[in-house]
Amino acid sequence: MGFLSDSIESMRSIQIRQFITQIVSLGMIVTSALIIWKGMMCMTGSESPVVVVLSGSMEPGFKRGDILFLQMREDPIRTGEIVVFNVDGREIPIVHRVIKVHERQDTGEVDILTKGDNNFGDDRLLYAHGQLWLQQHHIMGRAVGYLPYVGWVTIIMTEKPIIKYLLIGALGLLVITSKD
Secondary structure, X not given: OHHHHHHHHHHHHHHHHHHHHHHHHHHHHHHHHHHHHHHHHHHHOOOOOEEEOOOOOOOOOOOOOOEEEEEOOOXXXXXXXXXXXXXXXXOOOEEEEEEEEXXXXXXXXXXXXXXXXXXXXXXXXXXXXXXXXXXXXXXXXXXXXXXXXXXXXXXXXXXXXXXXXXXXXXXXXXXXHOOO
C-alpha cells in the first residue's frame, strides 16, 4: 500500500510541476508580446506603431483590413502624407491623408486638415464639435509601410467577439495541455 500511495503522490507532484510550467510559459509569451510592443513604440516614436484600416475611406490605396506601420518623426508633416490621428471624443483612431498644412506665423504651430481618399469632402465633420484643424498632439503617427489584408483577423475578432473568446480559449488550452 505504501508503494501505491508514494506513486500517486509522485504523479500528483509531476502534474503540479507541469501545470506551473505551462502557466509560466503562458506568462512568458504574454510578457514577450508586451516587450516587443513597447520596443516598437520606442523605435517608432508612436504610441501605436501598428494600426488596422477599419473602413474603406482610403481606397484604393489602403483597403479595409490592411495593417499600417506608423512612425513619428520630428520633421514637419507635409501635404500628401498619410497620418493616423485621434479626435477628442472618439476612441478609434482615423487613417486619412493630409490635404492642407497651415503654419501659424505668430506661434509656429501647425494646423492640419485631412481627408479620406475615397471620401467626398474633408474631415472637418469628423473632428470634435467646432474644431476645424488638427494639431500635432492629435497625430499618432505617419504611415511608413503596410501589409495587405492581415488586419482582417482583428476586424473579425472585434465584430464577432465569440470568435475571439473561442480563439483565446483554444490557445490557452493548447498552452496548458501541451507537453514540453
